[in-house]
Amino acid sequence: MKFSDDKLKQVDELVAHYPEGKQKSALIPLLHFVQKENGGWLSTEAMDYAAELLAITPIEVYEVATFYSMFNLQPVGKTIFEVCQTGPCMLNGSDGIVAYIYEKLGIRPGETTADGLFTLKTAECLGACGYAPMMQIGPSYREKLTKEKVDALIEEGRKKLN
Amino acid sequence: MGRKLLLEKAHVEGIRHYDVYRREGGYRSVEKALKTMSPDQVTEEVKKSGLRGRGGAGFPAGMKWSFLAKPEGVPRYLVVNADESEPGTFKDRYLMEFIPHLLIEGMICASYALGSNRSYIYIRGEYWWVKEILEQAIQEARNAGMLGKNILGSGFDCDIFVHPGAGAYICGEETALLESLEGKRGNPRLKPPFPAVKGLWGCPTVVNNVETISAVVPIVNDGGDEYAKLGTGKSTGTKLISACGNINKPGVYEIEMNISVEEFIYSDEYCGGIANGKRLKACIPGGSSVPILPANLLLKTAKGDARMMTYESLSDGGFATGTMMGSGGFIVMDEDQCVVKHTYTLARFYRHESCGQCSPCREGTGWMEKILLNIENGKGKMSDIDLLWDIQRKIEGNTICPLGDAAAWPVAAAIRHFRDEFEWHVTNPSDALSRNYGLANYAKPLEVVTTA
Amino acid sequence: MADEKKLFKVTIDNITVDVEPGTTILQAARKIGGDVTPPAMCYYSKLKDSGGKCRTCLVEVAQGSTADPRPMPKLVASCRTNVMDGMVVKNITSERVIDARNGVVEFLLINHPLDCPICDQAGECHLQDLSYENGKSASRYEFKKRTFDKHDLGPYIQLHMTRCILCYRCVYVADQVSGERRHGILNRGDHAEIATYIEKSLDNDFIGNVIDVCPVGALTDKTFRFKNRVWFTKPVDAHCNCDKCSGEVQLWMRGDEVLRVTARKDEWGEVKDTTKGEPGWICNTCRFERKKVSDWVIEGPSQVNRHSVISQGHYTGLVKPKETIQKVTGRDPKLLLNIKDVTEVNQVELSELKGPATSQVFKQLKKEN
Numbered sequence: 003m004k005f006s007d008d009k010l011k012q013v014d015e016l017v018a019h020y021p022e023g024k025q026k027s028a029l030i031p032l033l034h035f036v037q038k039e040n041g042g043w044l045s046t047e048a049m050d051y052a053a054e055l056l057a058i059t060p061i062e063v064y065e066v067a068t069f070y071s072m073f074n075l076q077p078v079g080k081t082i083f084e085v086c087q088t089g090p091c092m093l094n095g096s097d098g099i100v101a102y103i104y105e106k107l108g109i110r111p112g113e114t115t116a117d118g119l120f121t122l123k124t125a126e127c128l129g130a131c132g133y134a135p136m137m138q139i140g141p142s143y144r145e146k147l148t149k150e151k152v153d154a155l156i157e158e159g160r161k162k163l164n
Numbered sequence: 165m166g167r168k169l170l171l172e173k174a175h176v177e178g179i180r181h182y183d184v185y186r187r188e189g190g191y192r193s194v195e196k197a198l199k200t201m202s203p204d205q206v207t208e209e210v211k212k213s214g215l216r217g218r219g220g221a222g223f224p225a226g227m228k229w230s231f232l233a234k235p236e237g238v239p240r241y242l243v244v245n246a247d248e249s250e251p252g253t254f255k256d257r258y259l260m261e262f263i264p265h266l267l268i269e270g271m272i273c274a275s276y277a278l279g280s281n282r283s284y285i286y287i288r289g290e291y292w293w294v295k296e297i298l299e300q301a302i303q304e305a306r307n308a309g310m311l312g313k314n315i316l317g318s319g320f321d322c323d324i325f326v327h328p329g330a331g332a333y334i335c336g337e338e339t340a341l342l343e344s345l346e347g348k349r350g351n352p353r354l355k356p357p358f359p360a361v362k363g364l365w366g367c368p369t370v371v372n373n374v375e376t377i378s379a380v381v382p383i384v385n386d387g388g389d390e391y392a393k394l395g396t397g398k399s400t401g402t403k404l405i406s407a408c409g410n411i412n413k414p415g416v417y418e419i420e421m422n423i424s425v426e427e428f429i430y431s432d433e434y435c436g437g438i439a440n441g442k443r444l445k446a447c448i449p450g451g452s453s454v455p456i457l458p459a460n461l462l463l464k465t466a467k468g469d470a471r472m473m474t475y476e477s478l479s480d481g482g483f484a485t486g487t488m489m490g491s492g493g494f495i496v497m498d499e500d501q502c503v504v505k506h507t508y509t510l511a512r513f514y515r516h517e518s519c520g521q522c523s524p525c526r527e528g529t530g531w532m533e534k535i536l537l538n539i540e541n542g543k544g545k546m547s548d549i550d551l552l553w554d555i556q557r558k559i560e561g562n563t564i565c566p567l568g569d570a571a572a573w574p575v576a577a578a579i580r581h582f583r584d585e586f587e588w589h590v591t592n593p594s595d596a597l598s599r600n601y602g603l604a605n606y607a608k609p610l611e612v613v614t615t616a
Numbered sequence: 617m618a619d620e621k622k623l624f625k626v627t628i629d630n631i632t633v634d635v636e637p638g639t640t641i642l643q644a645a646r647k648i649g650g651d652v653t654p655p656a657m658c659y660y661s662k663l664k665d666s667g668g669k670c671r672t673c674l675v676e677v678a679q680g681s682t683a684d685p686r687p688m689p690k691l692v693a694s695c696r697t698n699v700m701d702g703m704v705v706k707n708i709t710s711e712r713v714i715d716a717r718n719g720v721v722e723f724l725l726i727n728h729p730l731d732c733p734i735c736d737q738a739g740e741c742h743l744q745d746l747s748y749e750n751g752k753s754a755s756r757y758e759f760k761k762r763t764f765d766k767h768d769l770g771p772y773i774q775l776h777m778t779r780c781i782l783c784y785r786c787v788y789v790a791d792q793v794s795g796e797r798r799h800g801i802l803n804r805g806d807h808a809e810i811a812t813y814i815e816k817s818l819d820n821d822f823i824g825n826v827i828d829v830c831p832v833g834a835l836t837d838k839t840f841r842f843k844n845r846v847w848f849t850k851p852v853d854a855h856c857n858c859d860k861c862s863g864e865v866q867l868w869m870r871g872d873e874v875l876r877v878t879a880r881k882d883e884w885g886e887v888k889d890t891t892k893g894e895p896g897w898i899c900n901t902c903r904f905e906r907k908k909v910s911d912w913v914i915e916g917p918s919q920v921n922r923h924s925v926i927s928q929g930h931y932t933g934l935v936k937p938k939e940t941i942q943k944v945t946g947r948d949p950k951l952l953l954n955i956k957d958v959t960e961v962n963q964v965e966l967s968e969l970k971g972p973a974t975s976q977v978f979k980q981l982k983k984e985n
C-alpha cells in the first residue's frame with residue numbers, strides 16, 4: 003500500500019490537527035481514512051503503512067485497530083447492515099429486522115452472503131434510540147425501519163453491483 | 165410552554181450556516197465575553213448559573229473550570245465530549261446536527277475562560293455525517309474571524325478540531341476519551357491525577373459534554389443569575405431530554421426543570437403518552453446506566469410526592485426507591501415489555517463495551533450477561549437471581565472507572581423492583597418463551613409509609 | 617545536611633509506620649510485612665505505570681488523613697494510592713475488603729483453566745496463592761470457559777493465553793526494559809488478549825524478563841517446558857560475566873543439571889536489585905543459553921520462604937557425596953544410580969495410567985513406549 007501525493011497531503015492535514023510531536027493522536031482518523039482507501043477493511047499491510055506514516059510501531063496500531071468496533075480486520079461485503087440491538091431498539095422491534103434480513107438474504111449476524119454483497123452485523127447502541135429500529139450502512143444511518151424499508155435497502159445494495 | 169434556551173432557533177431555515185445563525189443573534193456571547201469580560205468573569209458567570217454537567221454525572225461546570233490547574237507555560241485544553249453512546253441518549257447529536265454553531269459559540273467562550281487555544285470535539289465515529297456538519301460550521305466560523313488568531317481583535321487565539329472515535333462507548337468516560345484522543349486504546353486512566361491537572365498530553369484539561377458547553381452561550385448572554393432563575397433548586401436552567409421506547413412522540417425535548425415526570429410522559433407537548441394506547445410499566449429516565457423504576461415509583465416518590473424532572477427529585481429516595489437524571493436518555497417501557505430481556509440487552513451492551521482492564525468489570529459483565537440470557541430463555545434457577553445480585557454487588561465500586569457501576573446498577577435495580585418477574589421466568593420456563601409477564605402490579609399505587 | 621523530610625504516619629490494620637511522602641499504601645504495608653500486606657497481582661514496583669488493574673489490593677481507607685479525617689467512600693487500589701499523614705487503612709481487618717477481594721479472586725478464576733497440574737508456573741504462581749487465601753472450593757460459574765486461538769511467540773517464550781489475567785506487566789517490560797515492543801493487548805473487554813497480531817517471535821535481548829514478571833503461567837520458559845516441577849528443583853544463586861546484563865541470576869537445578877535460569881526475586885516475587893543497586897533484569901543469553909553448570913559461578917543456595925513449596929527441595933550446603941564405594945570394594949553397587957535404570961516403575965508416565973496401577977498395566981505401557 004502506498005498513497006499518492008494527493009492522498010499524502012490529506013494525511014498531513016489530519017496530522018496538522020495536533021501539536022508538534024503528537025502525530026500519534028491522528029491514528030484513529032488515519033485508520034478511518036486508510037480503511038476507506040483499502041476497500042473497507044484494515045489488512046496487516048494497511049496497518050503497517052499507517053504505522054509508518056505516523057512513525058509509530060506496528061503493535062501500537064494493532065492494539066488500537068482491534069479495540070474499536072468500527073475497524074474491520076477482515077474483508078467485508080460491499081454493503082454492511084449493522085442493526086442496533088440494544089435496549090431501546092429492542093423495545094421497538096430490532097429482533098424483527100434481524101429476522102427479516104435472514105428471511106430475505108439468508109444471513110445471520112456475522113455472516114456475508116455468498117456473492118459477497120451483503121454482510122449482516124448486530125451493533126450496540128448507535129445513538130438513534132428515538133428513531134428505532136435502525137441500522138447503520140457505511141457512514142449513514144437508516145432509521146425507523148420497516149420491512150418495506152429493508153427491501154428498498156437490499157435493492158439499493160444490489161444496484162451497487164452494477 | 166417552558167422556555168427554550170438551546171433549541172429555540174434549531175428549526176430556523178438554514179440555521180446550520182453561519183450567516184443565518186449570526187443573523188438570528190448568534191455569536192453575541194463571543195463578542196460580549198472577548199470584548200467586555202475577563203476569562204475569570206466568564207467562569208464566575210458559569211458558577212453563578214448553577215449549570216451542572218449534562219454528560220451524566222451532573223458535576224457543577226463552573227466548579228470544574230475553577231479546578232483547572234494553570235501552571236506557567238503549559239498549554240491547557242478544552243475537550244468537548246460528543247461521544248454520546250449511552251443507550252437512550254441522542255440529544256447531543258440533535259443539537260450538533262441542527263444547530264452546530266451553538267456548540268462552537270459555546271466552545272469559544274469556554275476556551276476563552278479556560279485559556280485553551282486549541283480545543284477539540286471528540287465525536288463518536290458513527291456520527292460521521294455530524295462530524296462533517298461540524299467541520300463545515302467550524303470552517304465558516306474561521307472564515308468569519310470567530311476562530312483563528314486574534315479573534316475580534318481581542319488578542320485571543322483559538323481553533324477547534326473535530327476528532328472522531330471509532331466505536332467504543334467507554335471513550336465517553338473522560339479519561340478514556342483523552343487516551344483515545346492521544347491515539348491509544350480507550351482504557352480509562354487511574355485517578356488521581358484528574359484531567360484538570362494532567363489531561364490531554366499531560367496538560368491541564370477540562371472535559372465537558374456538548375450540552376453543557378452549549379449552555380454557556382445563554383449564560384454569557386443573559387448572565388448566570390438569569391439562567392439560575394429557570395428550573396428548580398439545584399437543577400437550574402433547561403435540560404435536553406431524549407425520549408424513546410414505547411411512546412407516541414419519541415424525540416429530543418428541551419425542558420425547563422420544573423415539570424413533573426407524568427406531564428413529560430403524557431402531555432402532547434412532550435412524549436404524547438404511551439404508544440398504541442397501552443399502559444406504562446417501567447422507565448429508565450436517565451440513560452441505560454441509571455436504575456429502572458416501575459411506573460408507580462416513577463410517577464410518585466416513596467413519600468407520595470409527584471416526581472419531577474429535576475436532578476433532586478429523580479434521585480429522591482436514593483437507589484432504594486429513586487433513580488438519577490443521568491444523561492437525560494428517557495427510555496419508556498409499556499406493559500408488553502419484558503424487564504428481564506431488556507436488562508439482558510443492557511448487560512450484553514456493557515460486556516461488549518468493557519475495556520477489559522480491570523478484573524471485576526471484564527469478567528463480571530460477561531457472567532451477568534450469560535445468567536440473564538439463561539433466565540430470559542427459561543433456563544434459569546432461583547439461585548441465579550441471588551447470584552446475579554451478588555455479582556453486581558461485587559463489581560460496583562470496585563472498578564477503575566464508573567462503567568463497572570453503570571453495568572451493575574441496571575441489574576441491581578431490575579432485581580430490586582422486578583424480582584417477581586425474574587422468579588416468574590424461573591418457575592414458568594415455557595411461558596417465559598412464549599409471552600411476557602405483563603404489567604403485573606408495577607403500576608398499582610404504592611402505600612405511602614408515613615413516619616408518625 | 618539538607619532539610620529533613622517530614623515522614624508521614626500511616627496506620628494499617630492497627631500497625632503504624634512512618635513512610636516518606638509519595639509512598640503508596642501498598643509500599644507502606646510491605647514495609648510492615650506479613651498479613652498486613654495486600655496481595656498485588658498487577659502492580660510491580662519496578663515497572664512505571666503498572667498497577668490499578670487487577671483490584672486484588674483494594675483496601676479501605678477509614679480515615680483520609682489527620683487534616684481531613686473523612687473516610688474514603690470506596691475501597692481504593694492500595695498500589696496506586698498515596699498515603700497521607702495520619703491515614704488509617706484497613707486491610708484484613710475490614711470485612712468489606714475481604715468480601716471484595718473474594719469477589720475479585722472469583723472473577724479472576726471464572727475463566728481460568730485451573731490446569732495447575734500441567735502448568736509450569738505451579739508452585740510459584742501468585743494466583744494459586746491468592747485463591748488459596750481468598751478462594752472458594754467450588755465455582756459458581758457454570759458456563760464454558762473462554763478460549764483463544766494459539767499464538768507462537770518464538771523458540772523461548774511459551775504463551776498460554778487462557779491463564780493470563782491481563783495485568784499488563786509484560787507490556788510494560790517490553791516498553792521499559794527491552795525497549796522494543798512487538799506484543800501487546802489486542803481486542804477489548806473479555807476478549808482482550810496478549811498477542812503479536814501477526815505471528816512474530818519475541819527475540820529482543822531482554823524480552824525474556826516477561827517470564828519473570830508474569831504472575832501466572834501465561835508466559836513461561838519454553839526451554840524449561842514440562843522439564844520438571846519447581847518444587848523438585850533447587851534454586852541457587854549464581855553469576856557469570858555477562859556483557860549484556862549483570863549476570864546475577866538464580867539457577868534452578870536438579871543434581872548437576874541447570875534446568876532453568878531466572879532473575880533473582882525478592883519476597884514479593886519481584887526481580888531483586890543487583891549488587892550494584894540496579895534492577896536485576898537478566899538477558900536472554902543468560903536465561904536461555906547458559907544451561908551448563910560450568911557457565912556459572914555458584915554462590916550458594918537461594919533464600920527461599922519457608923512457606924513456599926519450593927522450600928521442600930531446598931537444601932543448605934552444596935556438598936555432593938563422593939562415590940567412594942567402588943574404590944573400596946571394587947564393585948559398583950546400585951546405590952547412587954539413576955532409579956530409572958533399575959526399575960520399570962519409573963519408565964512409564966504415571967499420568968498416562970488409566971485405572972489402578974497393576975503390573976500388567978506397567979508391562980503394557982512399557983511396551984508401547
Ligand SMILES: Cc1cc2nc3c(=O)[nH]c(=O)nc-3n(C[C@H](O)[C@H](O)[C@H](O)COP(=O)(O)O)c2cc1C
Binds near residue numbers: 567
Ligand atoms: C462509561 C462512561 C461513559 C460516558 N459517556 C459519556 C458520553 O457519551 N458523553 C458525555 O458527555 N459524558 C459521558 N460520560 C461522562 C464523562 O466521563 C464526563 O463526566 C463528562 O463528559 C463530563 O462532562 P459534563 O461535566 O459536562 O457532564 C461517561 C462516563 C462513563 C463512566
Ligand code: SF4
Binds near residue numbers: 521525566
Ligand atoms: S470498569 Fe470496565 S471499562 Fe472501566 S476501566 Fe475497568 S474494565 Fe475498563
Ligand code: SF4
Binds near residue numbers: 783784786
Ligand atoms: S501474559 Fe502474564 S504478564 Fe502478560 S498480561 Fe498476562 S498475566 Fe500479565
Ligand code: FES
Binds near residue numbers: 670
Ligand atoms: S495490585 Fe493493585 S490493582 Fe492490581
